[in-house]
Amino acid sequence: MTESKTEASTGELLGQLSSQTSRLIRDELRLAQKEMQESARHAGVGAGLAGAAGVFAVLGLATLVAASVAALALVLPVWAAAVIVAVALFAVAGVAALIGKKQVAQVPPPAAVSVDSVKTDIAELKGARHGSTA
Numbered sequence: 001m002t003e004s005k006t007e008a009s010t011g012e013l014l015g016q017l018s019s020q021t022s023r024l025i026r027d028e029l030r031l032a033q034k035e036m037q038e039s040a041r042h043a044g045v046g047a048g049l050a051g052a053a054g055v056f057a058v059l060g061l062a063t064l065v066a067a068s069v070a071a072l073a074l075v076l077p078v079w080a081a082a083v084i085v086a087v088a089l090f091a092v093a094g095v096a097a098l099i100g101k102k103q104v105a106q107v108p109p110p111a112a113v114s115v116d117s118v119k120t121d122i123a124e125l126k127g128a129r130h131g132s133t134a
Helices: 010-073 078-105 112-129
Strands: none
């Protein structure tokens, strides 16, 4: 009476489980890598389009400035219209610079509490290393 081995042994089943698990993990990692590459590609395209939008916005603003000069040139000489628009733009730039300077002055020192905490930790570690208690 010879038994035919139709069922795999426990060792064989564990071997199959191990190889299938390894293959599943590799496949999942490949899928995750492809998804990350696709996300990065979309992010790059989005950043490029945002940059292009910024360039077109600057060009639009320059066109509005030129239109302002042209409109003033209807009642003033062109040079006077250009000077008036330039002075107005410099005034806006000056106000923005003053507001920006005020905001920068209000920035607290970087992570002062964290720096003090790290210094305290280092002092305690040095004290513990030398056998003293502080």
